Amino acid sequence: MSAVWKYFKINEDNPRIADCKLCSAKLSRGGTKISSYNTSNLIKHLKLKHKSEHGEFTAIGSSSSTQQSTLQQTFARREKLSRDNPRAVQITEALTQFIILDDQPLSIVENMGFHQFLNVLEPKYDIPSRHYITDIILPKIHDTVKKHINIMLQKDIKAISFTTDIWSSSVSPLSLISLTAQWIDGEFSLHQVMLHATKFEGSHTGQAIANILEEMLQTWAIPKSSVHVVVRDSAKNMIKGMEVAGLPSISCVAHTLQLAVSEGLLSQRSIADAVGVGRRIIGHFKHSNLAYSRLQDIQIQLGQPVRRLQQDVQTRWNSTFYMLKSLIEQKRALGVYVSEYELPATIIANQWNLMEKMVNILAPFEEMTRQVSCSDAFASDVIPAVTVLQKVLAKVDEDQGIKTMKSTLLAALQKRFSDTERNPLYCIATLLDPRYKDSFFCNSDTSREAKEMLVLELQNIFEETIESEQHEEPASKRPHRDQPGTSLDSLFAEIAGEGSSTSESSAPKAATIQLEAYLGEITVPRSEKPLKYWAVHKVRFPTLAKMAQKYLSAPCSSVESERLFSLASNVLTDSRNRLMAEHAEMLLFLKKNLPLTFKK
Structure with missing residues (x-):
């Protein structure tokens, strides 16, 4: 707008006239149409x-x-x-990060709508x-x-733990083997990175x-030192591979729980039949929008929340738990539905009763599976988890059917985790976890043996820290705060209070x-983070802190690799089914690790 309007304003009654603010004179704006208006009369006045x-x-x-741009300047403004160019480099890197982090196909740069969007920006x-x-x-x-x-890996790291798994794409003939790493630094911060998701050709032999x-x-x-x-699944070829490579390894606790539940409960004929009927019913609704619409109408009529039934995945027992739970929640709605419409199968009264008992028995297993599958769950969580589950199953129940289910499940659990308390990695990690210490071993003998394992490890590194140990202040007592947050926390607190806290090892006193x-x-509350404890108490217990830095680096499950392959299913999609293996690995590597480079 011209600076002349500082002294004029448009007439309110006639927009073709401008009023002088200085003398109230009325001046023509130079025409009858908006396109012909000008400020010549105003400037002359x-x-x-x-x-x-x-x-x-x-x-x-x-x-x-007010000089007119030269032809060269005009073309310069239109040039790409x-x-x-620094601005172009910045945009290109941001565009690539957008493709990586949001799982966009590389072909998005060829889409007309995306071109139009960037052209506006x-x-x-x-x-x-x-x-x-x-x-x-x-x-x-x-x-x-x-x-x-690489810079992260070159820092002072006491030990690195890994997870690995093998995944095959459903949209392309491609198999990948993963390797993720995690470790604890000197400040007791946990670091997790993805190292590889490499193409795996040929037979998957050990x-x-x-x-x-x-x-x-x-x-x-x-x-290798x-x-x-390395945390892996329980497949024989994977176990053999670790042995051939000379790498210490443990089974994923989530996979082991899967096998225990499948063998101890889901394999029983009556239970398998009830689960099979449930799958057929849910499959009917999954494949019929009309059937689901009718079921939703019934849910609304009964005043129930409108929810979809959940289909299970047979390789994941907890998905079967969620399926049964969703069926039980919709028991009334399904009863009304079957009275008006046909279903491929019918759940009889005995099967409903069986499903309800199964959900009650498996609820602690589902809760424990979620806890050990967290990204910050450690190998130290395994022995306490097994001990608590055994205690849950050992509780006497008046119902004979539940009693039988519990006994078979307990036997399968003990079989699958029979060597846990003889494994030095689990034992030492549990002792070095301030939430558990020596309270969760099945008896005093296994507790004593675990402490002897720890003392032997201590002797290997004690010489270099003995000077500082002589000047340490005596340990202060910490009050135990009982803060149960879930149904299992009270059992953890109960067992922690029963344990003995004295060591009878004959190892040297020093x-x-x-x-x-x-x-x-006294053990700290289970809600507290063990790494936070050691970050505070590493000065009081320097030798134990070094061992905690090593042993608590081990996860108790291979969930990190599984989550990686969940990302892989988003990278290798129908719209990107021709993606080369090296490009898929590159995208996965960046998807997982790129945020680590962002400034916080």
Whole structure:
């Protein structure tokens, strides 16, 4: 807008007239149409009648550039930014990060709507081709993130724990084997990174698994001596692969619970029949929108919340638990439905009763599975989890059917976890967890043996810290705060209060002084974080803290690898089913690790 309007305003009654603010004179704006309006009369009026204001107006006009742009300047404004222009580089990197983090197909850069969107945001930006992003930008960002991970791995790390798993795509003929790493730094912060999701060709033999794992470790220059443990599933080829590679390994506790529940409960004929009927009914609704619409109408009529029935996955027992629970919640609605419409199967009264008993028995297992599947669950959680579940199943029940179910499930649980309390990794990790210590072992003998394992480990590193140990202050007592948050927390608190806190090891006294002081304290509440405890108490118990840094680095499940492959199913989709293996791994690597490079 011209600066002359500082002295004029448009007439309220006639927009073709401008009123002078200085003398109230009415002046024509120069035409009858908006397109012909101008300010010539207004400027002339200022020059003739208000010379001082005209001089002010002229000064304002000269200070702002009113010169017409040259042809060269006009073309320069229309030119696209070059690829090496800082602004273009910034946009291209942000665009690639958007594709990576939000699981967008690389072909999005070819879509008309996306072109229009970016053209509005930055008309001068020339959108690169998918091949330029794949061949130039992705490797560039990958190298940057890889260097960042390498720097992280070069810091003072006592031990690194890993998870691994094998996954096959349902949309392309591609199998991937994963390797994720986690460790605890000197400040007792937990770090988790993905190292590989490598293409796995040929037969999945133990030797092949061993070879590819060794290659992946060599890529990152990680010596086997730094490997604390590898968490894997219970498949024979995976166990064999670890043995051939000479890597210490443990089974994923979530997979082991799956096998225990499947063998001890779901394999029973009457239960398998009831579950099978439930699957057929839910399958009917899954494949018929009309049937689901009718069921929703019935739910509304009964005043129930409108919810869909959940289909289970036979390889995950907890999904069967959720399926049975959803059926029981819709028992009334299904009863009304079957009275009006047909179903492929009918749940009889005995089967309803059986399902309700199963849900009650499996509820603690489902809760425990969720807890051990958390990203911050440690190997120290395994022995306490098994002890609590055994105690739940050992409780006497008057119902003979429930009693039988519990006994068979207890036998399967004891069979699958029979060696847990003889495994040094589980035993030492449990002792070094301030929430558990020596309270959750099945008897005093196993508790004593676990402490002897820990003392032997202490002796190996005690010499280098003995000087500092002599000046340590005596351990202070900490009050136990009972803060039950779930149905199982009260049992954890009860067992923790029953345990003995004295060590009768015959090992040298010097090696046990820290251990005795540490075990002499009451366990901290289960709601507290063990790493937070050690970050505070590493000065009081320096030798034990070093061991905690090593043993608590081990996860108790391979959930990190499973979550990685959940991401893989988003990367390899129907719209990206031709993605090459190396590009898929690159996208997964960046999807998982790129946020680690962002400034907090």
